[in-house]
Amino acid sequence: MDNLVNLLYAAVLAGTPLLFGTLGEILTEKSGNLNLGVEGMMFMGAISGLAGVYFAEMWFGEMTGIICMLIAILASFLCGAFGALIYGFLTITLRANQNVTGLTLTIFGIGFANFFGEIIASASPSKFMTISTGAKAAFANSPLIPGLAALAGEHRWIYWINKLLFSYNLLVYLGIAVALVMAWFLNKTRAGLNLRAVGEDPAAADAAGIPVNRYKYLATVIGGGICGVGGMYISMVTAYGVWVHGCVGGRGWIAVALVIFATWSPSRAIFGALVFGGLSILRMYVPLGIPIEIYDLLPYLATILVLIVTSVRQSKDHNIPKHCGFNYFREER
Amino acid sequence: MTEQAAAAVKQHEPWLRIVNRPVISRRKAWAIRAAAFIAAILCGALLILLLGHSPFAVYSEMIKGAVGSKISLVSTIKIAIPLLIAALSVALSFKMQFWNIGAEGQILAGGIAASYFALYWAGAMPALILFLLMCAAAAAAGALWGAIPALCKAKWNTNETLFTLMLNYVALGLIKYLQAGPWQKPGGHPQIAMFDDAARLPKIFDVHIGWIIAIVLVAVVSVFLSRSKHGFETAVVGQSPNTARYAGMHVGRVLVRTMIFAGALAGIVGFIQVSGADYTLTENTAGGVGFTAITVAWLAQLHPLAMMAVAVFIAVLEKGAGRIQTTYGIPASASDVLIGIILFFMLGCEFFIHYRLILRKGGKARG
Numbered sequence: 001m002d003n004l005v006n007l008l009y010a011a012v013l014a015g016t017p018l019l020f021g022t023l024g025e026i027l028t029e030k031s032g033n034l035n036l037g038v039e040g041m042m043f044m045g046a047i048s049g050l051a052g053v054y055f056a057e058m059w060f061g062e063m064t065g066i067i068c069m070l071i072a073i074l075a076s077f078l079c080g081a082f083g084a085l086i087y088g089f090l091t092i093t094l095r096a097n098q099n100v101t102g103l104t105l106t107i108f109g110i111g112f113a114n115f116f117g118e119i120i121a122s123a124s125p126s127k128f129m130t131i132s133t134g135a136k137a138a139f140a141n142s143p144l145i146p147g148l149a150a151l152a153g154e155h156r157w158i159y160w161i162n163k164l165l166f167s168y169n170l171l172v173y174l175g176i177a178v179a180l181v182m183a184w185f186l187n188k189t190r191a192g193l194n195l196r197a198v199g200e201d202p203a204a205a206d207a208a209g210i211p212v213n214r215y216k217y218l219a220t221v222i223g224g225g226i227c228g229v230g231g232m233y234i235s236m237v238t239a240y241g242v243w244v245h246g247c248v249g250g251r252g253w254i255a256v257a258l259v260i261f262a263t264w265s266p267s268r269a270i271f272g273a274l275v276f277g278g279l280s281i282l283r284m285y286v287p288l289g290i291p292i293e294i295y296d297l298l299p300y301l302a303t304i305l306v307l308i309v310t311s312v313r314q315s316k317d318h319n320i321p322k323h324c325g326f327n328y329f330r331e332e333r
Numbered sequence: 334m335t336e337q338a339a340a341a342v343k344q345h346e347p348w349l350r351i352v353n354r355p356v357i358s359r360r361k362a363w364a365i366r367a368a369a370f371i372a373a374i375l376c377g378a379l380l381i382l383l384l385g386h387s388p389f390a391v392y393s394e395m396i397k398g399a400v401g402s403k404i405s406l407v408s409t410i411k412i413a414i415p416l417l418i419a420a421l422s423v424a425l426s427f428k429m430q431f432w433n434i435g436a437e438g439q440i441l442a443g444g445i446a447a448s449y450f451a452l453y454w455a456g457a458m459p460a461l462i463l464f465l466l467m468c469a470a471a472a473a474a475g476a477l478w479g480a481i482p483a484l485c486k487a488k489w490n491t492n493e494t495l496f497t498l499m500l501n502y503v504a505l506g507l508i509k510y511l512q513a514g515p516w517q518k519p520g521g522h523p524q525i526a527m528f529d530d531a532a533r534l535p536k537i538f539d540v541h542i543g544w545i546i547a548i549v550l551v552a553v554v555s556v557f558l559s560r561s562k563h564g565f566e567t568a569v570v571g572q573s574p575n576t577a578r579y580a581g582m583h584v585g586r587v588l589v590r591t592m593i594f595a596g597a598l599a600g601i602v603g604f605i606q607v608s609g610a611d612y613t614l615t616e617n618t619a620g621g622v623g624f625t626a627i628t629v630a631w632l633a634q635l636h637p638l639a640m641m642a643v644a645v646f647i648a649v650l651e652k653g654a655g656r657i658q659t660t661y662g663i664p665a666s667a668s669d670v671l672i673g674i675i676l677f678f679m680l681g682c683e684f685f686i687h688y689r690l691i692l693r694k695g696g697k698a699r700g
Contacts, residue, residue, distance in 0.1 A: 086677060090677065090681050096680040101677075103627055104680065111667075115667055122662060250502060256494075296506055301503065304496060308485055
């Protein structure tokens with residue numbers, strides 16, 4: 001049981017960046033834009049979140065944890081949104097091919113992050129780009145209810161509940177909150193329904209008086225920002241606040257696949273992220289006796305399996321926004 | 334129309350209108366592309382300026398580093414060879430709007446297959462037969478890697494972008510497994526032994542013969558796309574699958590057949606890399622070539638001959654980026670940023686080729 005609790009706990013931690021990426025892409029795709037630049041935007045968020053705190057500490061000295069957290073969230077959101085804005089301008093206004101623009105954004109984002117990561121690291125006295133211990137603590141996993149662990153005593157189940165529910169870093173809770181808010185937004189609000197109309201049938205939405213391009217821009221840019229926060233999670237939590245060259249390492253792509261797995265539903269994205277987070281750390285908890293290099297392929301093989309299975313089933317059950325991947329030209333209706 | 338009505342129309346007319354351009358002269362289209370390219374280079378110059386260097390000095394240092402001496406020229410060409418062949422492969426799939434981003438994995442699969450023969454069969458047969466065997470094995474492995482997602486796409490409409498991408502990681506994982514397990518060189522480190530001299534590609538003019546293979550393949554793909562029935566079908570499937578179906582083409586078959594060809598080309602890149610450049614198989618055998626090839630193919634408008642020029646240009650950028658890292662301390666990732674910026678501009682400029690903007694006042698065309 002202890003082992004299972006530890007596995008789930010680690011799965012949540014590993015799944016959170018995937019959750020942010022998936023949510024950002026769901027919002028984007030709901031507007032009809034298929035942005036394959038998630039990996040790039042996550043990289044941009046990863047470097048900018050870290051750089052934001054790094055420079056803030058350099059200029060203003062050490063700050064309390066919560067301020068660091070806010071700076072990191074804001075910086076990574078803005079930078080991810082900036083990447084998405086480039087994508088949005090090219091595909092929405094200039095009508096460029098969505099696939100190629102997204103791929104270019106990935107190439108650009110990876111280069112952008114590694115470029116500035118190296119520049120900042122080589123300019124720092126220690127040749128490492130890292131933040132202060134105090135700031136790192138803000139992103140560490142810490143008990144939400146401080147006394148609860150001590151209370152557990154011989155009641156093992158209290159310990160388990162405490163570990164599984166109340167002992168993550170704040171970004172994990174933020175991720176779940178974003179998922180729930182997005183689910184509510186897409187299903188219950190007028191703006192959310194309008195957005196879905198834009199993704200399903202932009203011409204009809206346009207005729208109904210919905211400002212199609214405004215919705216597309218907003219969804220794409222905010223979605224990119226959310227992806228950026230997911231990248232920041234990787235540099236701040238997974239990499240403990242140190243810049244690691246190439247740190248996102250394909251998680252953005254898994255997030256794109258998770259959108260399909262979650263059938264474009266934010267609440268199901270939580271489950272998907274948990275499963276894929278679990279797959280990526282499974283080898284440390286469940287020995288299967290196969291070579292680790294093969295074991296590490298598990299998330300990718302599972303993604304392939306998901307792609308095939310959903311595509312076989314999808315002939316009946318279409319959940320993808322109908323106009324996803326196509327640009328909308330009002331003049332060419 | 335009364336003056337009042339005219340004023341009312343004028344008031345409601347948008348300040349900017351976008352009008353389809355039915356035809357544009359070739360010269361004008363290329364002028365727009367050239368302008369976008371220059372704008373991208375200026376954008377890069379701005380970035381260099383912000384870093385506190387002179388853009389002119391940095392750019393000229395890049396060019397000097399890439400083509401300034403015989404040694405650097407040779408290594409620039411060595412970068413361009415795999416890029417060019419991989420771009421041909423990518424172009425084939427993109428021509429049918431099959432968004433294959435798995436060239437990287439297909440290269441690695443080809444590399445694995447070629448390495449098997451290089452490691453275990455070198456010396457057992459004449460060199461020419463060994464090379465042919467390595468090349469055929471690499472092409473077959475690459476074709477397999479490309480055909481699987483194409484088959485699923487043809488049968489169930491499986492998302493090919495993600496499928497091909499995931500296969501990249503699978504190929505990479507296989508190499509790591511081979512390095513640490515069955516093919517490990519004695520001595521503890523997880524790496525594969527260097528190839529025997531018999532399994533190394535010979536050189537012509539100081540560059541391994543991959544460059545001849547590349548030029549031959551450019552001609553082959555060029556003829557395939559513009560002269561053959563298969564190439565025509567590939568293009569039609571990309572333009573409109575419904576038209577293709579209506580004309581009696583078997584869309585799924587075209588998809589799989591073209592991807593087998595594309596995968597085989599990428600597999601040959603793997604063979605050339607292990608046998609001509611690295612003399613061994615590592616997890617860096619592909620080294621991002623599969624992704625940069627997408628850039629090359631798209632910048633060249635999927636045109637095989639134009640790809641030769643673009644591949645050399647991108648190779649100059651990459652080699653030059655290595656040089657400015659040592660001279661100016663600008664990270665080599667600068668080339669990725671610059672490539673991204675150039676591609677952004679080139680993607681954006683197509684809009685001005687297909688449409689023109691009309692401002693409200695005077696109705697004068699622009700762009």
